[in-house]
Amino acid sequence: MIAAAQTGAAPLARHNLFQTDDLDRARAIVARQFCDHRLERASRDAPFAALHNRAAGQALSLNYLCYGADVCIDPGELRGFYLIQIPVAGGAEVANGGDAVTVGRGAGTILNPTRPTRMRWGAGCQKLLIQIERRALNALAADWAGHELPASVLFRTHMDFTTAPGRDWLRRAMACFRAAECGQVFGAARTPAQGLIEEELMLSLLRFQENSAQHFLDRPATGPVPAHVRRARDIIHARLTEEFTMRELAAEAGTSLRNLQVGFAQSHGIGPLQYLRGERLKLARFRLISDGPGARVGDIAAALGFAHLGRFSSAYRAAFGEPPRQTLARGAP
The missing domain is CATH 2.60.120.10 (Jelly Rolls)
Structure with a gap:
């Protein structure tokens, strides 16, 4: 010092x-x-x-x-x-x-x-x-x-x-x-x-x-990532609040749905849909922390494509060890 x-x-x-x-x-x-x-x-x-x-x-x-x-x-x-x-x-x-x-x-x-x-x-x-x-x-x-x-x-x-x-x-x-x-x-x-x-x-x-x-910042290290998976990942990050199918994602990434599934499984250990949901859950956590006491869990979940609040809450608890309402009530660090 x-x-x-x-x-x-x-x-x-x-x-x-x-x-x-x-x-x-x-x-x-x-x-x-x-x-x-x-x-x-x-x-x-x-x-x-x-x-x-x-x-x-x-x-x-x-x-x-x-x-x-x-x-x-x-x-x-x-x-x-x-x-x-x-x-x-x-x-x-x-x-x-x-x-x-x-x-x-x-x-x-x-x-x-x-x-x-x-x-x-x-x-x-x-x-x-x-x-x-x-x-x-x-x-x-x-x-x-x-x-x-x-x-x-x-x-x-x-x-x-x-x-x-x-x-x-x-x-x-x-x-x-x-x-x-x-x-x-x-x-x-x-x-x-x-x-x-x-x-x-x-x-x-x-x-x-x-x-x-x-x-x-807590993403685990992965193996080599194929170019079509990197493209798909960039599309996911750019369109987290938009609705699209995995077939549409594959087409935009310039590959087949099967190649996309295999590429994500080999490089990330999960499929593209699971990756998308995980990224949306992380963004939901950021918003629950940042949006303040006037925010509502249901509104944040819906904005990120989670149509069923109960399933969103269960997935959120599994990912972060606490229900979304607890994160919202605690607020910023």
Whole structure:
């Protein structure tokens, strides 16, 4: 873990953006990098002394930020980006939508852009921040799912870095900060590897941190996939909400129904109809998590071609270990 700036240089010191004891100036500069927000002192226990270091990449930016004083921050919805916050000193209270957590070292938070955020950073709180463009992360999730997602990915707010997957992701993130401090990536470096580094950090985040699209990343590895099966799979992903027969699918994929059945069985261990139903169940789960308390299980099932609610519920429970109403009631991670 990168150390707090109690003595010596702060993290990302070569990428300093500003340092000031003027609260209004700090708020204005931070707003230009992130979004407009309310920033107020919560107490007079410590002097206000803001410091912001920032190394921009392509779809991500790495940041170190502290205010010195005990402050309240209210940005509302972030809209255009996700924001990961990793305390390196002190602690903070963070609320994103209905999730409210208190974090210090060993934990972090990820702010969802479509949910209102409120925070209180205690005096002496110092954080590493990773800003991720909403568009880039959701495009990556859609690529992995194989089709467009009907809503933005929602993450569980609290990040636990004491687990093995959490420690592994944190090591990846800290390696990015160390490389940026050395001038190897981010900032003015902009090496050819920059996009690959950012993509891997986002993809590992989707794997590690509980989110509404995580089940799309759980596909088991398969053997070689014939071209006609790949074509059929692409058609399925593009038309998940449309009705079509397996004969029509085979014709559009340029093969016979028998070849399609045999190809799916050999490469995926199931037939094309079972594959289609499985992908529709995954999309149903995403919508049950994302659509909110006003959604209805029957409407979501019908929109995805499940005409019989009872059979849909049974198939859903078999796939995900819980009935769809339980997923809907629990909501986002």
